[in-house]
Amino acid sequence: MSLISLTFAIFFAAVLLLYYLLPRVTQPYLLLAASLVFYLWSGPKYIAYIAVSASVTYAAALLAGRTSSRFAAVSAGLKSSLPPEEYKKKAAAAARKGRLIIGLALAVDLGILIVIKYLDFILGNILPLFGGAAAKLPGLRLVMPLGLSYFTFGAVGYLVDVSRGKYPAERNFARFALYMTYFPHIIQGPIPRFDKLAPQFSVPHSFDIDRILDGFRLILWGCFKILMLSASLAPAVRAMADSHASMGGLEIWLRMTAWGLQLYADFSGGIDIVTGVSECFGIRLEENFRRPYFATDLTDYWNRWHISLSDWLKDYVFYPMALSKRFARFSKYLKKKHGKFIAKTVPVGLLSILLFTLVGLWHGANWGEILFGVFNGVIIMTSTLLEPLFQKIRKPLKMDSLLIWRIFRSLRTFVVITLTRVISKAPGIPAAMSFYRKMFTSPGIGGFISEFSEGGRFAGFNILSYLPVFIGAAALFAVSLTEEINPSHSLRKLLSERPVMRVSLEVLCVAVIVVFGTYGLGYDASNFIYAGN
Amino acid sequence: MTKEEIKEKVIEILGDINPDIDYTAETSLIDGGLLDSFDIVSLVGELNDAFDISITVVDLVPENFNSADAMAELVERLAG
Numbered sequence: 314m315s316l317i318s319l320t321f322a323i324f325f326a327a328v329l330l331l332y333y334l335l336p337r338v339t340q341p342y343l344l345l346a347a348s349l350v351f352y353l354w355s356g357p358k359y360i361a362y363i364a365v366s367a368s369v370t371y372a373a374a375l376l377a378g379r380t381s382s383r384f385a386a387v388s389a390g391l392k393s394s395l396p397p398e399e400y401k402k403k404a405a406a407a408a409r410k411g412r413l414i415i416g417l418a419l420a421v422d423l424g425i426l427i428v429i430k431y432l433d434f435i436l437g438n439i440l441p442l443f444g445g446a447a448a449k450l451p452g453l454r455l456v457m458p459l460g461l462s463y464f465t466f467g468a469v470g471y472l473v474d475v476s477r478g479k480y481p482a483e484r485n486f487a488r489f490a491l492y493m494t495y496f497p498h499i500i501q502g503p504i505p506r507f508d509k510l511a512p513q514f515s516v517p518h519s520f521d522i523d524r525i526l527d528g529f530r531l532i533l534w535g536c537f538k539i540l541m542l543s544a545s546l547a548p549a550v551r552a553m554a555d556s557h558a559s560m561g562g563l564e565i566w567l568r569m570t571a572w573g574l575q576l577y578a579d580f581s582g583g584i585d586i587v588t589g590v591s592e593c594f595g596i597r598l599e600e601n602f603r604r605p606y607f608a609t610d611l612t613d614y615w616n617r618w619h620i621s622l623s624d625w626l627k628d629y630v631f632y633p634m635a636l637s638k639r640f641a642r643f644s645k646y647l648k649k650k651h652g653k654f655i656a657k658t659v660p661v662g663l664l665s666i667l668l669f670t671l672v673g674l675w676h677g678a679n680w681g682e683i684l685f686g687v688f689n690g691v692i693i694m695t696s697t698l699l700e701p702l703f704q705k706i707r708k709p710l711k712m713d714s715l716l717i718w719r720i721f722r723s724l725r726t727f728v729v730i731t732l733t734r735v736i737s738k739a740p741g742i743p744a745a746m747s748f749y750r751k752m753f754t755s756p757g758i759g760g761f762i763s764e765f766s767e768g769g770r771f772a773g774f775n776i777l778s779y780l781p782v783f784i785g786a787a788a789l790f791a792v793s794l795t796e797e798i799n800p801s802h803s804l805r806k807l808l809s810e811r812p813v814m815r816v817s818l819e820v821l822c823v824a825v826i827v828v829f830g831t832y833g834l835g836y837d838a839s840n841f842i843y844a845g846n
Numbered sequence: 847m848t849k850e851e852i853k854e855k856v857i858e859i860l861g862d863i864n865p866d867i868d869y870t871a872e873t874s875l876i877d878g879g880l881l882d883s884f885d886i887v888s889l890v891g892e893l894n895d896a897f898d899i900s901i902t903v904v905d906l907v908p909e910n911f912n913s914a915d916a917m918a919e920l921v922e923r924l925a926g
Contacts, residue, residue: 477904612882627883632903635887644891657888697884 314354337517351496359458367493370468373418374475374482377411415476426465429455434678460499467505497587503601503621518595528592535585540830541785542578546571554740561757569731604793609722662694685737781829853918859892869914876908899924
């Protein structure tokens, strides 16, 4: 079901109406039923994957929790009746059993993800090594069920949290199933966290018109970003795949910038819509974007872009590895050999490369995405290593307090992220290499301009056809700048104190979308750039 | 070690990581983004070594690292 479509509008209106008309005790069940309908709409046969993942995860967490709680219940008695050594052994055995159950469930969850999303890529790279018939074997070509990566990461996070004792396992299967399938976040995130989301399902939500209106405002803003920017920029970005051989450096820079804008408008616009939808039910989703193109460096960028993914990787991959004993031993070894600074930066830097490789893999099973991740990791590691040197230069010049330096840093970050995206966006690695070469050595300004004359690729080009992009980008920039300058006072709060201005802006927003928006393309959920993960 | 002594040592370690912050007054080191994940990892390593404790992933919540006071409390709890 497409998010920007009449079908979704009717579906959402019906669910919202029933949500507040039916007794409040039915609210979570209604949301579960709606989520299942939404999921079935995307492809009935794919529900098996999420059903298996939800059932296995639910049962394993409960079983592992029972193993440890049963042990805890008898352990008081055991502790007094058994010798300390014997008691320790029994405690360790109970913990082992719990870990084994969790481990098996993790294997099932991640197994589904790996087989569907990555197996063809893995086999495609391994089989040719054997040559002959093996190299010619076709892939499985399994179709990705809706929200595969999102519900898998949600399930893995839940299992790890339960095994860490962060919260007890959920007993109510309906509530757990709703956490896994909740339709606003299943399309393109944010990646859910059980302790943040599930408690909100248990609370009855009364009709709060202000909150619902806030939700609708967010939906409107999301539609604005997608219809004005993402949809209008799509043809310019798509052309990169078709006519890349004839493009000069300047054209590649322009198209890659368009891609950066389109990706942000599409992804953050989609998130705005689902966050607004969820807000109407009184359920807050996690923030997923914080004005990423205002970031001062790449680390800052990843703290602002797809925040739920960065946070998830930090909590379940980075910190567990960085705080492990093996890691501490490695750091100590480096400290002895090479001093404090190397011991502090090199191990975490290497870990960052691993982490960003995973970020690349998240985006897709191909070498372009993997290299995109590796590039980001390497740049972050290098800049961390060089930071003391940079500081020595910046401090005497008092650069950090200069506005021009602040602006330069954001522009530099945008250029760096654009350059890393070339490898994942170009149609193949050789094309990416040719893109890089042209971007730095042959700007092709003259050639680019001549394409606009008769007979050229852009003959008859009308700058006015990009008017929606200029309007959309100006509005997005103005809103983002206001929020960036005053992050503690969100625009929502500022406008709530000026109701006339707010209504005028809302009317203007609708009018602009109606007049300039690129719509009617049939925005299917699967059309979202970030969907299908 | 008294809590004050622990806090002093914690502030000394923090000063090594980033000397530009006033650790006696700051109460949102994590929520305010003053310490990043690289800082946290080296901080945990230093605290583990200095107080002979073992800070685990479960302890890595902002409440435990937002201020020098909170860190001193965490150290006291783990050492106790």
